[in-house]
Amino acid sequence: MRREDQRGAGRRTTLHTPHLVPLVVLTTGLLMTSASPGRAEPADTAAPPDATLTLTITHVANADGTIYVAVYDDPATFLDTEQKRVGAKTPAQAGAVEITIPDLPPGRYAVAMYHDEDDNGAFDTGLFGIPLEGFGFTRDPSVIPERPSFDDAAITVTAPETLATLRMRYSL
Numbered sequence: 001m002r003r004e005d006q007r008g009a010g011r012r013t014t015l016h017t018p019h020l021v022p023l024v025v026l027t028t029g030l031l032m033t034s035a036s037p038g039r040a041e042p043a044d045t046a047a048p049p050d051a052t053l054t055l056t057i058t059h060v061a062n063a064d065g066t067i068y069v070a071v072y073d074d075p076a077t078f079l080d081t082e083q084k085r086v087g088a089k090t091p092a093q094a095g096a097v098e099i100t101i102p103d104l105p106p107g108r109y110a111v112a113m114y115h116d117e118d119d120n121g122a123f124d125t126g127l128f129g130i131p132l133e134g135f136g137f138t139r140d141p142s143v144i145p146e147r148p149s150f151d152d153a154a155i156t157v158t159a160p161e162t163l164a165t166l167r168m169r170y171s172l
Contacts, residue, residue: 075150
């Protein structure tokens with residue numbers, strides 16, 4: 001091995017290595033025994049498996065139209081239909097319906113839904129934005145005096161499956 005002498009510019013000295021051989025042998029032996037059975041191995045860094053979110057929507061008034069669901073993973077874009085993580089829909093049926101959302105990475109999500117009774121593809125509202133169709137959120141937060149936030153509706157989704165029940169509301 002060579003080492004640059006810091007006192008003299010460009011001056012080199014040679015370091016003799018015979019005393020390093022036992023150190024190399026000892027270090028190699030320690031490295032080999034550290035992987036022996038019964039010793040802790042490095043943690044698996046593979047991503048956790050994806051989850052399935054199964055939603056049961058209750059209090060559906062009738063079988064008219066379609067039920068739309070939007071799943072959000074970002075508080076900044078909650079309720080922006082263009083920014084949802086995933087969307088799903090199913091034909092309405094009176095009573096309860098179930099929608100399954102596969103392949104979600106585990107994490108926090110908020111779900112919003114509405115019952116498009118007239119099947120026009122829009123959530124209809126009246127004067128002052130009062131809903132004319134059924135709607136709901138995970139955790140069933142209050143919508144008065146203002147719409148719920150992501151944190152109000154957020155649930156934790158874990159693998160392999162998370163179940164959530166949402167109540168359809170038809171008035172404030």
